[in-house]
Amino acid sequence: MKRRELFNSLVSSFKKDEKQEKIIRPSYYNDESIFFTNCIKCDGICSTVCEENIIIIQDDKTPKLDLLISGCTYCDECANICPNDVLKLEYKKNIDAKIEIDISKCLSWNQTMCFSCKDPCLDDAIDFLAMFRPEINDNCTSCGYCIKTCPVEAIKIIN
DSSP, rough: OOHHHHHHHHHHHHHHSSSSOOOOOSOOOSSSSSHHHHHHGOOHHHHHTTOOOOEOOTTTSSSSEOOOTOOOOSSSHHHHHOTTTTSSSGGGGOOOEEEEEEETTOTGGGGGOOTTTTTOOOOOOOEEETEEEEOOOTOOOOHHHHHHHHHOOEEEEEE
């Protein structure tokens, strides 16, 4: 094996370990494949009615949520305006994302009083053990409001 081949194989092995970012869709769909057939016929009108401006239209003309901007209020406007039956009120569910607190970064877990994640949570989905150690409970709808408000970026979406 030549030196160049060795280095290329090492680099490619690292690339395989990288996690691909999961695309988070608005929560009003039944079948994700319909985004790729019906959204291409649309001008991304769902993104224009989002009160939090978190619906981003990608290059492939499909919508994704950017929870780093803000959280989802589940206002139903994107489903109400969808002209191609991709997003429908009858399919409403929690956002398909798992949110987790990285305890190594979290201020509260490291003995600094912080309630930045709890205050914006409309679903009472974050419990604190005394004044420290926040944990996300089963009430979480993955709306994402806690993500943006964390001052140390300890709250993340995990794949």
